[in-house]
Amino acid sequence: MSTIKGKIVNKFKDPIEGVAISYLGKGTTTDSNGIYSFQIPIRKTVSVTFSHVSYSTLIKKFTTRGARTIDFSPTLSIKTEELEEIIVKNRKKEAQGITKINTKKVETIVGPNTGVEAVLMTLPGVSNNNELSTQYNVRGGNFDENLVYVNGIEVYRPFLIRSGQQEGLSFINSHMIQNIDFSAGGFQAKYGDKLSSVLDITYRKPTKTSTQVDLSFLGASITTEGLLFNDKLSAILGVRYRDNSLFVNDKQTEVNFRPSFTDIQTFLSYNISSKVDINFLGNFSLNNYEYKPLSRRTRFGTIANPLELIVFYQGQESDRFQTLFGAVSMDYKLNDNLELTGIISSFNTQEEEYFDIAAQYNIGQVNTNLGSDNFGDVEFAQGIGSQLNHARNDLDALIVNAQLRATLKDGNNEWRAGVKYQKENIKDRIREWEIIDSVGFSVRPPHHNIGNDQPYNPFTGPIEPFQNVRAENNVDIDRFSGFLQFSRKTTWNNHDVWFNAGIRSQYWKVSPIGSDSKGQFIVSPRAQFAIKPDWKSDMLFRISGGFYSQPPFYRELRGFDGQISADVKAQKSIHIVTGNDYSFTMWNRPFKLTTELYYKNLSDVNAYSIDNVRIRYRADNITEAYAYGLDVRLNGEFVPGSDSWVSFGYLKTEENIDNRGYIARPTDQRIKLGILFQDYVPNLPDLKAYLNLVYNTGVPGGAPAYADVYAFQNRLGDYRRADIGVSYIFVDNNKKVSNGFLSHFEELSAGLELFNIFDIRNSITNTWVRDVYSKQQFAIPNFMTGRVLNLKLRMKF
Numbered sequence: 001m002s003t004i005k006g007k008i009v010n011k012f013k014d015p016i017e018g019v020a021i022s023y024l025g026k027g028t029t030t031d032s033n034g035i036y037s038f039q040i041p042i043r044k045t046v047s048v049t050f051s052h053v054s055y056s057t058l059i060k061k062f063t064t065r066g067a068r069t070i071d072f073s074p075t076l077s078i079k080t081e082e083l084e085e086i087i088v089k090n091r092k093k094e095a096q097g098i099t100k101i102n103t104k105k106v107e108t109i110v111g112p113n114t115g116v117e118a119v120l121m122t123l124p125g126v127s128n129n130n131e132l133s134t135q136y137n138v139r140g141g142n143f144d145e146n147l148v149y150v151n152g153i154e155v156y157r158p159f160l161i162r163s164g165q166q167e168g169l170s171f172i173n174s175h176m177i178q179n180i181d182f183s184a185g186g187f188q189a190k191y192g193d194k195l196s197s198v199l200d201i202t203y204r205k206p207t208k209t210s211t212q213v214d215l216s217f218l219g220a221s222i223t224t225e226g227l228l229f230n231d232k233l234s235a236i237l238g239v240r241y242r243d244n245s246l247f248v249n250d251k252q253t254e255v256n257f258r259p260s261f262t263d264i265q266t267f268l269s270y271n272i273s274s275k276v277d278i279n280f281l282g283n284f285s286l287n288n289y290e291y292k293p294l295s296r297r298t299r300f301g302t303i304a305n306p307l308e309l310i311v312f313y314q315g316q317e318s319d320r321f322q323t324l325f326g327a328v329s330m331d332y333k334l335n336d337n338l339e340l341t342g343i344i345s346s347f348n349t350q351e352e353e354y355f356d357i358a359a360q361y362n363i364g365q366v367n368t369n370l371g372s373d374n375f376g377d378v379e380f381a382q383g384i385g386s387q388l389n390h391a392r393n394d395l396d397a398l399i400v401n402a403q404l405r406a407t408l409k410d411g412n413n414e415w416r417a418g419v420k421y422q423k424e425n426i427k428d429r430i431r432e433w434e435i436i437d438s439v440g441f442s443v444r445p446p447h448h449n450i451g452n453d454q455p456y457n458p459f460t461g462p463i464e465p466f467q468n469v470r471a472e473n474n475v476d477i478d479r480f481s482g483f484l485q486f487s488r489k490t491t492w493n494n495h496d497v498w499f500n501a502g503i504r505s506q507y508w509k510v511s512p513i514g515s516d517s518k519g520q521f522i523v524s525p526r527a528q529f530a531i532k533p534d535w536k537s538d539m540l541f542r543i544s545g546g547f548y549s550q551p552p553f554y555r556e557l558r559g560f561d562g563q564i565s566a567d568v569k570a571q572k573s574i575h576i577v578t579g580n581d582y583s584f585t586m587w588n589r590p591f592k593l594t595t596e597l598y599y600k601n602l603s604d605v606n607a608y609s610i611d612n613v614r615i616r617y618r619a620d621n622i623t624e625a626y627a628y629g630l631d632v633r634l635n636g637e638f639v640p641g642s643d644s645w646v647s648f649g650y651l652k653t654e655e656n657i658d659n660r661g662y663i664a665r666p667t668d669q670r671i672k673l674g675i676l677f678q679d680y681v682p683n684l685p686d687l688k689a690y691l692n693l694v695y696n697t698g699v700p701g702g703a704p705a706y707a708d709v710y711a712f713q714n715r716l717g718d719y720r721r722a723d724i725g726v727s728y729i730f731v732d733n734n735k736k737v738s739n740g741f742l743s744h745f746e747e748l749s750a751g752l753e754l755f756n757i758f759d760i761r762n763s764i765t766n767t768w769v770r771d772v773y774s775k776q777q778f779a780i781p782n783f784m785t786g787r788v789l790n791l792k793l794r795m796k797f
Helices: 079-095 101-110 115-121
Strands: 001-009 020-022 026-031 035-040 046-052 056-064 069-071 146-150 177-183 197-203 210-216 219-228 233-242 253-271 276-301 306-333 338-365 379-408 413-439 441-445 467-492 495-512 518-532 538-550 571-586 591-605 608-611 614-617 623-638 642-657 662-663 670-681 685-697 719-731 747-755 761-770 775-781 787-797
Touching: 001 046, 001 079, 020 035, 026 035, 079 495, 079 538, 101 115, 101 177, 115 177, 115 197, 306 775, 441 538, 591 642, 623 670
Parallel strands: 001 069, 146 197
Antiparallel strands: 001 035, 020 026, 020 046, 046 056, 177 197, 210 219, 210 787, 219 233, 233 253, 253 276, 276 306, 306 338, 338 379, 379 413, 413 441, 413 467, 467 495, 495 518, 518 538, 538 571, 571 591, 591 623, 608 614, 623 642, 642 662, 642 670, 670 685, 685 719, 719 747, 747 787, 761 775
């Protein structure tokens, strides 16, 4: 026989007396100290039920292979608290069209970039074909169209990042999170002026002292938290380090790669009185990126005509991205109905992008004769050339703002209002050019029409770089914005009803140094309505939308030539979203099916091109566009006690540039399938498995620099990726150890992660190689990461 014993407490760590424990038709109860003990047979799975009139019921399965003692000390949740959370809080989020993400999913998801963004990319309507990037597209939008808040403060990403391997770490520290809300469209007026989505993160205020350490081949993180000054001050500090060389060294390009991504973040909250709290959110991030390519070999073409690109490199890239962020806020609760919040924040980024990389290449035909001794070798070079890429780009951006928000509650009514002033100063120096030649003949820019028939006739025209961008920008941007919204929850013929209406406005003035200032004004009304019918089936219907506008940020003001256009207008979108949530029971376990239909009509669009994660805008507002689609997600306990989901999305988005006709936008990703699945071994429940699977159809592959996008509408291949992880839990809240080495840990787990388990070669962009002799440009796919093994260790004490 094996012995099961432990102590049962509530969330305040108080012992619970009289918990009924039933197993194998027998039973026992906890004593006044919450202590219990009973025996179960070995080599048999026993289901044990812990129940109490005031607490939620807990069911736990035990299996032992030999006589041993198991310490199990669970924490039971109060029933009234659970009912309040499910009925009041969760329904409100659903009515607002907000997806609430479990923070446990963020900690357990498997992938090259773990964290909140990795979970988002398993949702319908959210996509990104670059596993090294934390950026994401939502329903046909691009990276710049997403709002990200941490504790009500908007956060930003670096400006000059052009590839996923340069990014390093997301601003969001997943080990500091308490709450995650996400809206893929149709969001309320209290959120800012963007076209696509809102990610609203809340960092937690610690209630006890603890430290968590995560170690892996990709880096390390440590998070420590606790209470100080008689529990008046709650503090949490996170330090992270990441190294992407494990992925980059797996690519087809042989490199010397020395990245260093470091991030320090803290959140402090001081309780002055029962009415006043003062908070501080701070972040320091430093990305040092040293990249020295050596050679590359890439096979492409067709089975009948296979080709191979061989490149030898000289030179290197040296980038540095340093960001500082600080925000001070004060929450003042005048009474039970009225609360005021004031925030002052500052964000500074200093970025350097320096590279000189010379590439000598040839494109060769591959021997396809099965009987040849040279089968598979390159036997004839049909294109030979070289190119030199140079950049000395520097950017210094300072963004400061002050805002005041108010919340007034009156029964079922709620009023929210806010005003904000923001000052942006960007100093940007661009020195970037590319020279291309083929067997010694310089290739001139596309806009030149001068012929070149060397060596038969001498060439007398100008010799110029193929691309040459030189600009110096010093821009001040002033923004004044405000919002007002009303919300109400009521009933209509026994049906629960929620509705929300609000309006935003913004005035901004762009002042380039040495040029005239330009000011503009926009108004953005929005509304939501949701109803939960008094039906036997648990269903909720909602519709939301409005007029959404996105005033230009600095990136959108800067054109392909690097120059600033101060009169760029706000991009506008009429957005309509209808949705349904259907909660039901299947296999005696809870499930929910969420379905949403959406349509966007966009005007004054600022068309753009994407190269890896670098976005370059036309800065002219001469484009119109549309997007529509369907998002479906089924989540629930496919495995008892483990929440998983399957998501499907269909999207179509097209644009019409200067009335030339509709073509696919760069983010036109028609089909999306995502699976996030969790399982465990029945006889060994502490051994868990996690699967993260994503399938996206291909997006338009872009075009050579300065080419006409209407002439290049070919698509990249479909994106397919599966990551799997296996971990074993030695200690957690449900498995405490009272003596020995493991007794020092509150949590301890170890696992193996296998990224891209099928070693699928996905491509994110094309390298365009030009052959002057044949007058052809070859699109060479740039493949992403292959199969990689990672070891992970997590400790909490």
